[in-house]
Amino acid sequence: MLRRPTPDPSRLREGGNKRDLALSRLREGSNKRLLLPSRKREGLGVGRATALLLAIAITACTQQPKREMSRTLPTIVSLNPCADAILAEVTQPGQLLALSHYSADPRAASIDPAKARLYPTTRGTLEEVLALHPDIVIDGIFVAPATAAAYQRLGLRLETLGIAGTVEESRAQIRALAALAGNPAKGEALIARIEAALAAAAPTDGAAIPALVWEPGGIVPGDKTLIAELLRRTGFTNFAAARGLGQADQLPLERVLADPPRVILAAGSDRALSHPALSHLTGTTRAPLDPRLLYCAGPTIIPAAQRLAEVRRMLGPTPNPSRLREGSTVALSSPLPLAARARLSSPLPLAARVPLSTPLPLAARVPLSTPLPLAGGAGGGQAAKHPPQ
Amino acid sequence: MTRPVSLLILALAIAVPLSLLAGQVWLNPFAPQAANAFTILAELRAPRAALALVIGAGLGGAGAAMQGYLRNPLADPGLFGVAPTAAFGAVLSLALGLGGLLPLAALAGAALAMAALALIAGNASGQNSATLFALAGLMLASLSGALTSLVISLAPNPFALSEIVTWLMGSLESRSWHDVLVAAPSTALGLLLLARAAPALDALTLGEETARSLGVNPVRLLWLMVLGTGLVVGAGVAAAGIIGFVGLVVPHLLRPFTDQRPSSLILPSALGGALLLLLADCLCRLLPLAGGELRIGIALSLIGAPFFLRLLLRLRSELA
Numbered sequence: 143m144l145r146r147p148t149p150d151p152s153r154l155r156e157g158g159n160k161r162d163l164a165l166s167r168l169r170e171g172s173n174k175r176l177l178l179p180s181r182k183r184e185g186l187g188v189g190r191a192t193a194l195l196l197a198i199a200i201t202a203c204t205q206q207p208k209r210e211m212s213r214t215l216p217t218i219v220s221l222n223p224c225a226d227a228i229l230a231e232v233t234q235p236g237q238l239l240a241l242s243h244y245s246a247d248p249r250a251a252s253i254d255p256a257k258a259r260l261y262p263t264t265r266g267t268l269e270e271v272l273a274l275h276p277d278i279v280i281d282g283i284f285v286a287p288a289t290a291a292a293y294q295r296l297g298l299r300l301e302t303l304g305i306a307g308t309v310e311e312s313r314a315q316i317r318a319l320a321a322l323a324g325n326p327a328k329g330e331a332l333i334a335r336i337e338a339a340l341a342a343a344a345p346t347d348g349a350a351i352p353a354l355v356w357e358p359g360g361i362v363p364g365d366k367t368l369i370a371e372l373l374r375r376t377g378f379t380n381f382a383a384a385r386g387l388g389q390a391d392q393l394p395l396e397r398v399l400a401d402p403p404r405v406i407l408a409a410g411s412d413r414a415l416s417h418p419a420l421s422h423l424t425g426t427t428r429a430p431l432d433p434r435l436l437y438c439a440g441p442t443i444i445p446a447a448q449r450l451a452e453v454r455r456m457l458g459p460t461p462n463p464s465r466l467r468e469g470s471t472v473a474l475s476s477p478l479p480l481a482a483r484a485r486l487s488s489p490l491p492l493a494a495r496v497p498l499s500t501p502l503p504l505a506a507r508v509p510l511s512t513p514l515p516l517a518g519g520a521g522g523g524q525a526a527k528h529p530p531q
Numbered sequence: 532m533t534r535p536v537s538l539l540i541l542a543l544a545i546a547v548p549l550s551l552l553a554g555q556v557w558l559n560p561f562a563p564q565a566a567n568a569f570t571i572l573a574e575l576r577a578p579r580a581a582l583a584l585v586i587g588a589g590l591g592g593a594g595a596a597m598q599g600y601l602r603n604p605l606a607d608p609g610l611f612g613v614a615p616t617a618a619f620g621a622v623l624s625l626a627l628g629l630g631g632l633l634p635l636a637a638l639a640g641a642a643l644a645m646a647a648l649a650l651i652a653g654n655a656s657g658q659n660s661a662t663l664f665a666l667a668g669l670m671l672a673s674l675s676g677a678l679t680s681l682v683i684s685l686a687p688n689p690f691a692l693s694e695i696v697t698w699l700m701g702s703l704e705s706r707s708w709h710d711v712l713v714a715a716p717s718t719a720l721g722l723l724l725l726a727r728a729a730p731a732l733d734a735l736t737l738g739e740e741t742a743r744s745l746g747v748n749p750v751r752l753l754w755l756m757v758l759g760t761g762l763v764v765g766a767g768v769a770a771a772g773i774i775g776f777v778g779l780v781v782p783h784l785l786r787p788f789t790d791q792r793p794s795s796l797i798l799p800s801a802l803g804g805a806l807l808l809l810l811a812d813c814l815c816r817l818l819p820l821a822g823g824e825l826r827i828g829i830a831l832s833l834i835g836a837p838f839f840l841r842l843l844l845r846l847r848s849e850l851a
Contacts (some may be wrong), residue, residue, distance in 0.1 A: 179643075401566065412630070422574065
């Protein structure tokens with residue numbers, strides 16, 4: 143999360159020194175974590191995390207005095223679909239003034255549609271935001287420079303949310319947003335729920351099954367994405383990465399047929415993903431994966447992990463994955479996707495609400511060709527959503 | 532006429548088996564070792580080649596008929612506005628998230644265009660009927676183009692947007708026998724109707740009055756043309772998106788080898804269109820691009836445009 147232009151000038155004046163102090167302390171305290179080599183490679187990670195801490199520090203200072211917090215909780219307008227889902231969890235009633243328009247569309251939303259209906263949405267224009275007059279506006283990091291400048295000009299405080307490529311980054315985002323909203327405890331509660339879901343989704347046996355997450359257009363996720371981490375945590379390996387493919391590379395249908403993975407997690411549907419030729423693959427299980435589970439981190443991690451764990455359980459223990467991949471032992475191929483759908487629409491807590499209970503017209507989504515981490519499909523959305531200013 | 536036809540059939544007989552070798556996975560024809568080699572051949576490459584043949588034949592034949600009917604070398608099957616309207620139907624289904632209904636929506640769009648043509652210019656008889664139809668078609672094309680752009684700008688999310696734009700470029704990627712089944716019957720029916728119009732088209736080359744005196748019924752001819760091209764183009768759009776160029780170029784390429792009568796050009800153009808589309812699709816399959824397969828519209832222009840330009844150069848030197 144990058145802190146962008148405008149903190150409220152008056153607030154700055156109030157807490158300037160304290161903020162600097164808190165900031166330096168926070169930075170010292172967490173430098174080790176920030177400079178992990180993996181993070182450095184991610185490039186965005188360090189800056190994002192630093193900015194996160196900045197935001198935390200500022201909010202921590204500007205929210206004084208604590209006793210009056212309930213009365214002075216900042217109002218928030220979210221223009222970022224991934225922030226929508228998090229904010230709905232970490233705000234008090236009345237605090238979140240509007241969600242992004244993505245959340246109103248069940249096909250694009252990462253938030254539970256029933257929950258999304260509780261809030262109004264905006265198309266993301268400056269006018270709408272101004273009319274709502276929030277204390278904080280939250281947008282994606284791809285906010286158009288002209289828009290960012292306009293917020294600054296108009297005295298609105300803009301915070302941006304990046305794309306979380308790991309569970310750790312997602313945790314930091316939740317903490318930052320909860321801190322912004324003045325409800326750190328709610329953030330911790332959400333994180334605890336995510337941790338519990340991840341723990342419950344961990345495989346009971348040790349073997350990792352090669353899984354291909356396949357999106358329309360033959361797009362596959364790279365290894366430094368949230369979904370790749372979730373695969374690892376739920377007993378799979380990223381089949382595409384093992385074949386040398388990177389983020390948003392394409393794996394054509396012919397290649398899949400010539401070198402089939404043990405399981406295909408079809409995120410969406412297009413001609414290739416639902417091609418009849420795939421039914422000839424014995425030894426390959428095909429299971430649908432709601433593409434909305436790929437867009438965002440935050441609370442979406444819970445149903446995503448549950449879904450992956452469910453697929454992993456269906457596949458059973460694999461004493462010798464290589465033998466399974468030959469397709470000689472079990473023919474698991476055909477009826478599984480349907481069975482999975484049916485099972486998921488039963489009233490499971492979150493998993494059922496988010497993933498497959500609605501008849502999703504999934505064909506409508508081809509991921510962007512820009513190399514965004516998967517978890518940030520919605521981040522791409524932000525990039526595309528701003529009308530030319 | 533027989534010479535180009537037999538040559539084209541020979542070329543197709545060579546090209547079709549060779550086209551089965553084109554793809555992302557190399558299959559050794561003598562000792563296929565790749566897993567699922569048979570599935571790749573039978574379920575991916577064969578239907579694709581069949582679809583290229585069907586759509587190419589339809590567009591080539593329809594192009595030849597249209598150029599004969601309008602007596603204008605610039606005419607192509609898209610002129611009646613059927614393709615853009617069919618595309619609008621398809622785009623609408625994509626934007627609404629009903630991708631499964633796409634072929635149906637495209638065919639409905641094509642039918643709508645033909646119904647609109649009937650309403651606008653159906654009663655026209657006399658000398659200007661063809662012009663009226665062409666103008667009505669142009670307006671339909673313009674209107675549905677605008678509506679398509681509108682749907683694109685109203686796309687619910689970037690994924691739908693990207694899918695629509697990619698689809699509009701036309702492709703035979705990942706098509707199955709199901710798509711062949713969608714396209715083949717109506718293409719065949721359309722070509723049949725156009726073949727029935729062929730004798731009247733021959734008479735039309737002598738001028739509209741003469742044709743009438745030879746017993747040509749202009750209204751019947753008009754409807755044969757509209758239904759024939761509508762069926763062919765609608766089926767093509769439903770299965771593969773908008774594929775231009777074939778209907779315009781192929782008749783020109785083949786006309787010098789025929790006796791110049793429209794009726795003797797339809798069959799060679801159908802065969803030539805099939806060959807051109809098959810070759811273009813092979814190029815698509817073999818050229819891996821970062822953004823996915825090469826789009827067939829691009830491949831067609833890459834293959835066809837140089838030929839066409841060379842043809843124009845020769846024509847120029849002949850005229851000079």
